[in-house]
Amino acid sequence: MSETLRLEEKQQAFSELRDIKTTLAARGWFPATSGNLSIRVGDFTPEQFTFAITASGKDKSVNTPSDFLLVNEQGKPTDITGLKPSAETLIHCEIYRATGCGAIFHVHTVFNNLVSELFWERKSIPVDGVELIKGFNIWDEEAQIEIPILPNYTDIPRIAELVEKAIVPRIPGIMLRKHGIYAWGANAFEAKRHLEAFEFLFEYVYRLELLKK
Ligand SMILES: CSC[C@@H](O)[C@@H](O)C(=O)COP(=O)(O)O
Numbered sequence: 001m002s003e004t005l006r007l008e009e010k011q012q013a014f015s016e017l018r019d020i021k022t023t024l025a026a027r028g029w030f031p032a033t034s035g036n037l038s039i040r041v042g043d044f045t046p047e048q049f050t051f052a053i054t055a056s057g058k059d060k061s062v063n064t065p066s067d068f069l070l071v072n073e074q075g076k077p078t079d080i081t082g083l084k085p086s087a088e089t090l091i092h093c094e095i096y097r098a099t100g101c102g103a104i105f106h107v108h109t110v111f112n113n114l115v116s117e118l119f120w121e122r123k124s125i126p127v128d129g130v131e132l133i134k135g136f137n138i139w140d141e142e143a144q145i146e147i148p149i150l151p152n153y154t155d156i157p158r159i160a161e162l163v164e165k166a167i168v169p170r171i172p173g174i175m176l177r178k179h180g181i182y183a184w185g186a187n188a189f190e191a192k193r194h195l196e197a198f199e200f201l202f203e204y205v206y207r208l209e210l211l212k213k
């Protein structure tokens with residue numbers, strides 16, 4: 001890839017990340033510096049790829065000139081930089097490798113944490129016939145879906161190695177227990193739609209469980 005093209009693509013990815021970061025921060029979806037966002041950049045094969053990702057530990061409700069960096073398929077910075085990629089970069093790497101998606105957004109919310117604990121023994125969160133399932137492009141009448149839950153190990157490589165097996169066809173997301181959702185899509189627009197659908201469904205599931213009691 002030529003340097004000019006790479007610079008343009010990098011700036012485009014950083015600008016998209018900034019927009020989505022600002023939008024999600026306004027909803028309070030990045031409490032206490034949590035969450036991370038990434039968008040792929042340039043040519044992409046399962047073996048070799050580059051993506052733009054949020055730097056680790058930043059206050060994601062504030063925009064600064066050093067919020068993002070480029071990393072390779074091993075999660076290592078591609079340029080010389082003082083910035084540290086997200087601590088959860090390896091999970092992004094595995095999702096890109098397994099799905100070939102174009103963007104991945106991760107948020108911690110109270111509702112996603114609650115349902116991940118509520119359904120931990122089942123290892124998936126069931127959702128039954130709710131209209132917003134169509135946000136995943138699933139159009140079956142009264143569709144029933146299961147959103148997979150993985151354990152929240154402190155050691156991120158241990159989580160990363162479980163990702164590929166845990167991915168369920170048609171479901172563009174994985175929950176980490178009492179941690180948060182990773183949602184992905186072909187591009188930032190789709191990943192955002194999926195993330196919003198997940199969060200709506202998690203609140204619905206939680207409230208329905210309460211009503212049943
Ligand atoms: C500060 S709590 C959240 C972190 O432990 C982590 O789960 C997270 O989502 C953000 O980590 P980061 O390294 O900033 O991408």
Ligand SMILES: [Zn+2]
Pocket residue numbers: 034035036088106108179180
């Ligand atoms: Zn996290």
